[in-house]
Amino acid sequence: MKSKGMDIENKHVMQKQKLEVIDILKEAVQIYFRNINFIIFTFLISLPLLCFLIYFETYLQGTLAEFIEILYQLPVKPAYRLFIPENITQRLSKDFSLKLIRLGFLYLAPLHVIELGTVIVSVNLASKVRSEERKLTLKEMFRNPFDIFKFKGTFITSIYVILLPSCTLLVLIWIVISYCMILWDSSFYILFRVICGVGLGQLLKVYLVGTAVWNMSILISILEGVHGFKALALAEHFSRGSQQQGFLLMFIFLVWGVCLRLPCLYVGCYKEGYGIVLQTGLFCIGNLLKWVVCMVYFYGCRRNHQLLENKIEEGIS
Structure with a gap:
């Protein structure tokens, strides 16, 4: 009875705190905008990431546009999707496959x-901004960053x-491709869509929960010096x-990225410069804020967990 009472009390402590x-x-927003020097500093150190992201996003969106174009060329009826035209098969097996490999390498x-370099510097500095009462100067921020x-x-x-995440994403991609291209009889097609939709939703939830844990492990390596x-x-x-x-x-920032x-x-x-630069700039801001969050x-x-451990020790003593 005492053990059960302690468990209930521990859960109450966790919920309260x-x-x-x-x-x-x-x-997170208060930390980010508390010091104008922090905004300037993170902007400057994010310039290399911004420049490369512009190239990466241009290539990524061009590849996605090509994939959508290929999907539109498939037969409308699911029963006919087994007979994919030869020209589409060649594009998928040669040109598109090479683009996917290159995208993965990039x-x-x-x-x-x-x-990773940008995240290490930004998180390390955000931790100092959070803990220190006085505002850090730009010179102090650039000292051994x-x-x-x-x-x-x-x-x-x-x-x-x-x-x-790569293994989880591969499974997600496989489900999406199967959802779009696999052969099913029309009488079972609606049931197949429901099953795929439910499975995709559950897998996405597992992926986002895992992403929060994986991101926390990166933060532990940066702030606590514990690795692997x-x-x-x-x-x-x-x-x-x-x-x-x-x-x-993680869902909030996923929606942010998708909406951009x-x-x-x-x-x-992706065909012109101005739109992709604006989109990538907003994406960078969201990414930095995500790591502060x-x-x-x-x-x-x-x-x-420290409060819970203290409570358990008090209960034992």
Whole structure:
């Protein structure tokens, strides 16, 4: 009975101390806009990422536009989709496959390294802005902004982190392609769409919950100096009881990215410079804010578990 009472009390402590999503977003925005020097500094260090993202987004949206064009050339009736025209098969097997390989290389090599360096510097500084009462000057921010040893450790964690989302994304892509192209009898097509839609929704939720944990492991590597599987284990431990928060936060930024990309893809911004630059700039701002949000989320989860552990120790004593 005593153990059961302690469990109920522990759950009550977690619920009482748990930050709401709106509170996390408010604190992150306050940190981001608290110091104008922080905005200037993050803008300057994000320029290499912005420049490469413009190229990457142009190539990505061009590839997506080509894929949509291929889908429109498929037979309308699902029963006829087994007989894909030869010209479409050649495009998928040769030209489009090479573009996907190149896109994967651009994401895994240059983009990942540039983004990781930007995240390390931004999060490290955001943590200082959050903890220090006085405003840091721009000169202080530029003084030793990058730690090569911290980059090495965080890079090790990021390798583990990349493998997990990549596998999940491959499954998501496979479901989407199957949803669009696989052969099914018309009488079962509606049922197939429902099953695929439910499966895709559940897998997307698992992916977003996992993304919150994976991002937290990166933050643990940056702020706590713990790397690899240990960082992942700590992130999973701290996020227990707060998965719903992590899901909602990641869902907000997923919607932000989709809402930026879809109009640009529809209008064809990737064909001209101005639209893609604006879209990429807004995407960069959202990405920086996302990492500040993840930092606040991490500190909140860690504080909750420290309070819970203290409560357990008091109960034992």
